[in-house]
Amino acid sequence: MFNPLRLFRRKEHIDDTAAAYIEGRATELEQVELDRRAANEPGLIEDLDSIRNTVSLLRSIEPVEAPRSFALAEAPVQVRVKRPKLALAPAVFAIVAAAAVGLLAVGNLADVVRQSGSDSDASSPTAAMTQDSAFAESSLAPDESILGTGPASGGEPDSENFLATGEGSRASATGTPGLLPTTVATDSSAFETAPVEIDPPAPVGSDPEDVQSLVPPAGGSSSTEIAPAGSEDGSGSQQAQELRTEDGDMTSEALPLPQETVIAAIDSGAEFGIANPTTPSLQEDPDGVALPLWQLQLSFASFAVLMAGAWFLLHRRLTA
């Protein structure tokens, strides 16, 4: 089978033989091979002879001596060596990685400080509210809840009963559950239902007219005794009042709260009686963008790892 490699190797062998003849070091075997080849190729020997004479001419060229000493003096080697462009890159990467780690640590520390600060402040804004809630609950009739009658409702706020607790009584339906115990009027005529500019989702079946005013009445009720919180007579501590209707039935208590507190609580949109609206679960950004801290930390950590890896690779390459 024809193998072109054999042809290439044979040609190489012939060239080696010819080179040996040209250089005058051909062995007997090589000489025989050349003679055999020359028999098939006329002019081969003359060709090789001419090349051999050329090589002899080249070898007769006299060697050249250096015209002077090339020993290095101080001046030629004092030329400032250019620093490679990437020589400072490892240091830059190391600094950036260290800065990223530092920011990460600062971020963690700030988060810890903020958490501890928020925990300490968690109780004060809602103290009044929770206290009020406690008072509200404690003064309710056993069969009534702050949401109105209906223990049988299974704990779910009963919208209908929510609006009617006892005869002639009205429950506040601000549509902001979990917010506050609100004032409950035993007699609608006893209160001036001043319009409140809120936009809550009204409960089912609610009547706008049923929305109780959150503003303490200008005048006292003829049929109730209410001691507003923080009243001047210092009876603010007696916030749990037993309110009795004209019929003498117990109703949901009225907890006259300061107007500012109530409105602020409503505006914050917290759930009715559940959460403290002033305790955000996320870091709120004024622009409305919530940035979970753990994502920031992960980004910084990834960046630091990348910078450190790049520094290591560049350092190895430049010092290799």
Place this chain on the structure above:
Amino acid sequence: MHQDAVFSVALRMVRNHATAEDLTQDAFISAFRNLRSYRGGVFKAWLMRIVRNATYDHLRRTKRRPETSIDQNIVTFSNTIESGERSPQEWAQSGELGEIITGCLGNLSEDQRMAVVLVDIEGYQYDEAADYMEVSIGTVKSRINRARARLRDCLQTHPEHLPASMRLGSTEDEEK
């Protein structure tokens, strides 16, 4: 110690004394500055690689911007070319032949010229030349064979300057 060898190679390659001196000096400076990259082995081979690269770079630069001055006396012949002393005429002829050889060397490619300079002019072995050129021995042989053939053809265009033994058909004429 290696100055002569380095300078000789540089001179044969660039065919200019001033340029050869500059390249030789640059090669030694470069060797000094990059001494930390020397991994052992034959120091001369490492040095020859440096000067080889320097000459290649110079030739490529001058190829784009050719220089007009070329020394014509870089080749002088020893007395071995012909037995006995030579007459002034023979010396003159040898000078002219040196110019022809210098010109014919310039017609070769850089790789072929380097192979011929190292093996045929400087007298290095094939394995040494392969080490200096950082190629295989087969490659060196191939380049040398082609270079020799081209030099022979170039010299044959000036038969009047060639020694009698080199002229084509000279033996036939003598026989006749």
